[in-house]
Amino acid sequence: MTWISKSITVFGGLLLAHACYSAQEHSALQSLRASTAALTSPSPAVATLPIDIAVETVVATLVILLGLVLNTRPLRPIQWRVWAGKVEREGEEGFIDSSGEVSRDYIGNPFRFLETRPGFIDIRKQRKEFADWVKNGGERLGASAGAGAQ
Amino acid sequence: MPTERDFQISPVVQDSVVHNSRTLINLQSLTASLFGVGAGILGLESYYGFLFYIICSVLTTLLFYVVRVAPTSIPSGKAAFDTSRYYRSPYEFWTGGLLNGLAGFILTWTLFYGLVRA
Structure with missing residues (x-):
């Protein structure tokens, strides 16, 4: 999905660069023509942009806009x-x-x-084992530990 | 207007609020510079430039709504153009972009106007 939006943005950027260069060339040409023909025509025409460059600029802007919007990160619910x-x-x-x-x-x-809370432990059984161990005087430690492990 | 009690009954995830508004602000400041480039190439002057900016900014917000908000907001039972699933106030969503990107817009507008009409 991301390569679609990236390629749309790059394509729009190319269009925009081309439109920008065309507009710059057009204005340079206009100023050159005005300087050479300044004597013949006293009021040089205002350098309006040709319609194709204007259309290209607007289309390029919209294409980049689409690419950038598609490239945004997904939102998260706030509630x-x-x-x-x-x-x-x-x-x-x-x-x-x-x-x-x-x-x-x-x-x-x-x-x-x-x-992730720990599992339940049988506290009555452990208490009984401890009582047995105390009753036997703590001798059969290993045996009661073995019984507790059962 | 939601009160303190409403926020306790249905709490709000601050991380998501920050994430959403940062996504929107990033998009708006980026696209504002782009619109400045467009306005400079077109050679717009005075009010037409700001009109261009306002129209394009509203278009950006609409497109963002259609692409990111609407596909999940409308199936969850919200009305159309209701952004309360992702944003706390609708004013922040619909009009916040106008002021966020204005400085960047004027910067690139004047720059490209000067570059193209050298």
Whole structure:
């Protein structure tokens, strides 16, 4: 997608450069003609731009404008619920730049702290094992540790 | 006008606000210089130059709306020309570009006017 917008912009830039050069040449020619024919015609014609250069300029401006607009980065929703829903649904694919990479300020899932919490532990079983270990005087440490690992 | 309470009920992501307005401002300052080049080549003077700038700037905003805002905003239930999915105030979106790029426009306008009519 990005090469389309880039090539449109470059094409418009070429058109604009050509129009600019044509206009400059035209004005140079006009001033030359005015200086040579100053004696014959007392009021030299005002150097109006030829219509084709004017049209080329406007078209080139619009073409570059189209390329630049297509080259902008995708917007992000500003409401938290809309934005978080988009992150949840699309993940990194929803935040890809116009250059095709995930943008640098992508922070990811705002609820990831909920998804990485530690698993539950059976506190009653551990308490019972500890009581057994205390009752046996702490002798069978290795055995109770083995039982705890089961 | 949204109050403090509205912002607490439906909070706003500041990063997205900054990202969106920076995208729009970048585009507008870039295109304003481009319009200056166009106006200088066309040899526009006084009010016609500013008229050209205003027309082109409005066109830029419209095109930006059509390309970036409308494809996702309208399916999500917003009305046409409603930018509240991506921008906090519609004035910032529709008229902010006129002042953002004016300096760049005048700079390149005068430069290219002088270059072409040397």
